[in-house]
Amino acid sequence: MLKDVVGWTLQDAIELISPLGMIQEARPETFRHATFGESAKMLQVTSDGWILADGRLNLKYSRIQSIVADVATLMVYPTASPELLPIFASEWVVVGERAHVLVIDVEFAGQQPHLKAQLTPIFQPLAECFGPRFEAIAERPGWFQEIAEPWAIFASGLVSTLGDVREAFNAYLQATLQSAYLPNLPQARAGEDHPDVVHYKHHHYIHSPGIPMIQPKAGEVWTHEFMRDWHFGPPRFPSSR
Numbered sequence: 001m002l003k004d005v006v007g008w009t010l011q012d013a014i015e016l017i018s019p020l021g022m023i024q025e026a027r028p029e030t031f032r033h034a035t036f037g038e039s040a041k042m043l044q045v046t047s048d049g050w051i052l053a054d055g056r057l058n059l060k061y062s063r064i065q066s067i068v069a070d071v072a073t074l075m076v077y078p079t080a081s082p083e084l085l086p087i088f089a090s091e092w093v094v095v096g097e098r099a100h101v102l103v104i105d106v107e108f109a110g111q112q113p114h115l116k117a118q119l120t121p122i123f124q125p126l127a128e129c130f131g132p133r134f135e136a137i138a139e140r141p142g143w144f145q146e147i148a149e150p151w152a153i154f155a156s157g158l159v160s161t162l163g164d165v166r167e168a169f170n171a172y173l174q175a176t177l178q179s180a181y182l183p184n185l186p187q188a189r190a191g192e193d194h195p196d197v198v199h200y201k202h203h204h205y206i207h208s209p210g211i212p213m214i215q216p217k218a219g220e221v222w223t224h225e226f227m228r229d230w231h232f233g234p235p236r237f238p239s240s241r
Helices: 008-020 113-132 143-145 159-187 195-207 211-216 220-231
Strands: 022-024 033-036 043-052 058-065 069-078 087-095 098-109 153-158
Touching: 008 022, 008 043, 008 058, 008 069, 008 159, 008 195, 033 211, 043 220, 058 211, 058 220, 069 195, 069 211, 087 159, 098 113, 098 159, 113 153, 113 159, 143 195, 153 159, 195 220, 211 220
Parallel strands: none
Antiparallel strands: 022 043, 033 043, 043 058, 058 069, 069 087, 087 098, 098 153
16 A cells, blocks of 8 residues: 555645646656556555646645655746745655654745745745744755745655645645736746756756656656656647647
């Protein structure tokens, strides 16, 4: 039986975001659902993506499960207008009875001082509300420090903490919708990724902790194609577009 403690992540996100309009990305089945190994050594990778708001946003979701681990990552990226739309970022790494890494942040692709000034009064109080509920991780990886905002949650805790994590996830995502996406989408452009978004995704790809988790089971070729082209890849507009 695969560990299943963060399956709510995608469910909650879709419930909040679906009013923006969602079209499933074009994606090979091998990268939507893949299983490596058997029995106690099984590793399952599931992923998907959606084009949101008529091409102005792109949701990427991936989950890694084994009998002891449950890892979920959900990101919402702007496409062509990072100066108007922030990145919603979340990731949970649960192994055994510990949530070793819990990340929620609302970040920017490139330097976006006007957007950051707009959102600071919204997210700083959320960080002050939810941050104390978790065990802070004192030493953040350097690559995360490069992109994290002051209101980021970067923490750990017991599996019992996940109720609070879910509450914080929903609060941050709802605030992103109400304070940034809904008011700014009418002025935003649709299309392929802006160079600042491409750079942000590449930065995450080359530093991804998911690669050493997947590669021993899936192999180097599959792992890097999945992470580079799909997990951190461009928006995959349906062929009918």
